[in-house]
Amino acid sequence: ARGTSTREAEIVHRHGFWGRLSVCAPADRAPVAVWRPGMADVRGYVSEGLLGVMTRGFVAHLEDLLQAGRAQSRRSRKIVRCRLVIDATGLSLSTLRHLPAMMSMTGLGKQYFPEVTASVTVVRAPRSFTFVYNAIEPFLTPVMKRKVCILGENFDEGLRSHAGLERCCLPS
Secondary structure, eight states, rough: OOOOOSHHHHHHHHOEEEEEEEEOOOOTTEEEEEGGGGGGOOOOHHTTOOOOHHHHHHHHHHHHHHHHHHHHHHHHTTTTOOOEEETTTTTTGGGGGGGGHHHHHHHHHHHHOTEEEEEEESSSOOHHHHHHHHHGGGGGGHHHHHEEEEEOSSOOOHHHHHOOOOOOGGGG
């Protein structure tokens, strides 16, 4: 795989559901990350004993976002944080059975990288996802509510207004 020097890096590159785009947010040149958790083979990660490998890969991704934001912050002389777009394609209520494994892998993000993202925009969210979010939204702080935006299939305007991104910037 491109840019990998170890077997572990090759596995993460091939099976990871995350990445940083080569384009930046137009307003402040912030890094843009795209996650596709519905494409993750979490059952495979667990059954093949790869959860630790994938977790290390995910942490490396978060560190990359932190450092990219830090570098842009230095260049622009102001704090610049990543825009995160979560493509919810493939997520459903049945995905919840893998939630403990997914949380163990991604939970380090909240613990060690809490302020990496300026916004989290979920696109192509199924109705069930929106229903669950609406149930927990009253318990979120006002800052968290501003940071998160849940959008369905027609997300162009919402993506633009929430994250400052155009749909054409995202991988198809």
